[in-house]
Amino acid sequence: MATTSFSELERVNRIGSGTGGTVYKVLHRPTGRLYALKVIYGNHEDSVRLQMCREIEILRDVDNPNVVRCHDMFDHNGEIQVLLEFMDKGSLEGIHIPLEQPLSDLTRQVLSGLYYLHRRKIVHRDIKPSNLLINSRREVKIADFGVSRVLAQTMDPCNSSVGTIAYMSPERINTDLNHGQYDGYAGDIWSLGVSILEFYLGRFPFSVGRQGDWASLMCAICMSQPPEAPPSASREFREFIACCLQRDPARRWTAGQLLRHPFITQNSTDYGFKSS
Numbered sequence: 344m345a346t347t348s349f350s351e352l353e354r355v356n357r358i359g360s361g362t363g364g365t366v367y368k369v370l371h372r373p374t375g376r377l378y379a380l381k382v383i384y385g386n387h388e389d390s391v392r393l394q395m396c397r398e399i400e401i402l403r404d405v406d407n408p409n410v411v412r413c414h415d416m417f418d419h420n421g422e423i424q425v426l427l428e429f430m431d432k433g434s435l436e437g438i439h440i441p442l443e444q445p446l447s448d449l450t451r452q453v454l455s456g457l458y459y460l461h462r463r464k465i466v467h468r469d470i471k472p473s474n475l476l477i478n479s480r481r482e483v484k485i486a487d488f489g490v491s492r493v494l495a496q497t498m499d500p501c502n503s504s505v506g507t508i509a510y511m512s513p514e515r516i517n518t519d520l521n522h523g524q525y526d527g528y529a530g531d532i533w534s535l536g537v538s539i540l541e542f543y544l545g546r547f548p549f550s551v552g553r554q555g556d557w558a559s560l561m562c563a564i565c566m567s568q569p570p571e572a573p574p575s576a577s578r579e580f581r582e583f584i585a586c587c588l589q590r591d592p593a594r595r596w597t598a599g600q601l602l603r604h605p606f607i608t609q610n611s612t613d614y615g616f617k618s619s
Contacts, residue, residue: 347371347426349417352380358433368429378414379427395423405463409456411476411486430476430484438472439545443580447610450539450583451602452483457531458598460485466527470534471510472541509553510534513565514592520565529592532601536587540570543580579606 355368358379369380383395402413412428440446453475460467467474467485474487512533514520540548547553548570549563569588572581583606586596601607 347415349419349424352378352426354380366427369426377429377431379429381425381427383423383425392418392423399423399425401465405460405465407456407459408482409452409484410459411484427486428484430478430486432477432479434473434486435475435477435483435542436471436473438542440542441545443543443577443606444610446539446543446580447606449483449542450535451607453485453535453539454598454602454607456485457535458602461528461531461598467531467534468527469510470531470538472538475538508557508560508564509547509549509555510537511564512592513590516561517565526592528597529595532587532595532598533592536584537570539587540572540584543572543576577606579604579609582606 351372353370353372355370355377357365358368359366364381364383367380367382369378370376371378396416396418399413399416403416405413411430413425414428415426417424417426435449440449453470457467457470469487470485474485475483476486477483508516510533512530515525515530518525537548549560550567551559551563553560555563569590570584571588572584574581583601583604586601586604589595596604
């Protein structure tokens, strides 16, 4: 999409609210196309605004079939507004996928998007079911880069506490683990594993609810053994989840390695979720 004039956009309805922003379905009147417009709250200091604009500029270059496309950005009345690809079927939050073949298709799509982002030195930092969107073509895409950070040698490591604690890795919640080192790529893989296991089980895979208080979630995630797929699942799926949910982040598989895991490669037929 070519650069758009903000005045050409018409708000249709609100489709969601998240950390720091509200998302609207908007109509681009000249073309009749639908988009999502994320309005980021608040009047930010110049330095923060500059950093946000810099991140969004980088995200405009992201082009992958399994990542929600960022089309344009507006600085309107002191609010930063981001024009995004519209996903007409919404998020995967609350979805139950007990069959492994369609779950493998979905997982492959998310992994493909994550592999692309990680290769571009982008860590998402908030992978969770509500940030995985689907459209009527059954394409699954990673969304919400409001908290992503572009990693480069010149930048600070991932030490700002953003994201949803329920899906955070143990070493991110408790910095005493792993000698205070945090690998954002491995953190994304943990969050992916928790999300995929939740889809399979139809519930949050820890002993507490994901809306539980901070202390209960911290105990469940940091003090107990990582959750496992049940014995009734295939060996391939159980091992796949184990490769994601290693307590030691150095032992977690990368997105590239997981794309070659038998759970993904042996279920390569399209069972309802379109693969990229």
